[in-house]
Amino acid sequence: MGVVVDVSNVVLETGRLILRYWHENDLADLFAYASVPGVGEMAGWPHHRTEEDSREILKSFMEKKDVFAIVHKEDKKVIGSLGVHESWADDDPEYSGMCVKEIGYVLARDYWGQGLVPEAARAVIKYCFDELQLDALTCGHFVNNYRSQRVIEKLGFEYVKTIQLKSQALGQVFDTKCYILFRERMTKEA
Numbered sequence: 001m002g003v004v005v006d007v008s009n010v011v012l013e014t015g016r017l018i019l020r021y022w023h024e025n026d027l028a029d030l031f032a033y034a035s036v037p038g039v040g041e042m043a044g045w046p047h048h049r050t051e052e053d054s055r056e057i058l059k060s061f062m063e064k065k066d067v068f069a070i071v072h073k074e075d076k077k078v079i080g081s082l083g084v085h086e087s088w089a090d091d092d093p094e095y096s097g098m099c100v101k102e103i104g105y106v107l108a109r110d111y112w113g114q115g116l117v118p119e120a121a122r123a124v125i126k127y128c129f130d131e132l133q134l135d136a137l138t139c140g141h142f143v144n145n146y147r148s149q150r151v152i153e154k155l156g157f158e159y160v161k162t163i164q165l166k167s168q169a170l171g172q173v174f175d176t177k178c179y180i181l182f183r184e185r186m187t188k189e190a
């Protein structure tokens, strides 16, 4: 509730990455990673079959303005996305009155295992807490997605509950583990 996320004028930089708004000429890079089977499926969407699928998604990223493109500085290309969306916590009375958003991410398969998403997520978490003044962030993964689970653990999120999440796009229901990270706790520990 409350905060509207708009990353269209935001640029975040880390050692290896730049996080920025999407451009129309990112289409080829988006299609290159989103068309690989098994990447999007772990995040609840089917891999893109044609460039038209990617064009639709790129359009929605640009309209909604709540997803960063993850740019690899050395390779000079977009290798993934990291979004700041509405959270399940908005419907949970436990967190009423708090401003909470959910982060979600996908990385090109060739770049897995180098700690790039944790690096990107740390920058986005800092932005969400320092600039947007969110009270907390949530994150989730399908129970069998141990890679995402490791990312969430490394970022310091706490496990809250397991819910059944329906992916309309995949036509399947997934047991999904949900986690939360509070700004206050981060500030105290810093």
Ligand SMILES: CC(C)(COP(=O)(O)OP(=O)(O)OC[C@H]1O[C@@H](n2cnc3c(N)ncnc32)[C@H](O)[C@@H]1OP(=O)(O)O)[C@@H](O)C(=O)NCCC(=O)NCCS
Pocket (backbone or CB within 6 Å): 038, 039, 040, 042, 043, 105, 106, 107, 108, 111, 112, 113, 114, 115, 116, 117, 118, 140, 141, 142, 145, 146, 147, 148, 150, 151
């Ligand atoms: C989940 C994902 C974002 C992780 O990003 P990443 O930058 O590779 O994250 P890390 O480098 O921290 O690796 C996370 C775990 O992946 C595993 N991993 C490491 N190298 C790997 C490789 N070469 N190939 C596959 N998995 C590997 C390890 O278990 C690692 O945990 P560890 O650091 O404790 O060893 C990425 O795998 C991905 O995009 N997956 C598909 C989409 C997805 O699952 N999105 C999240 C939805 S909740």
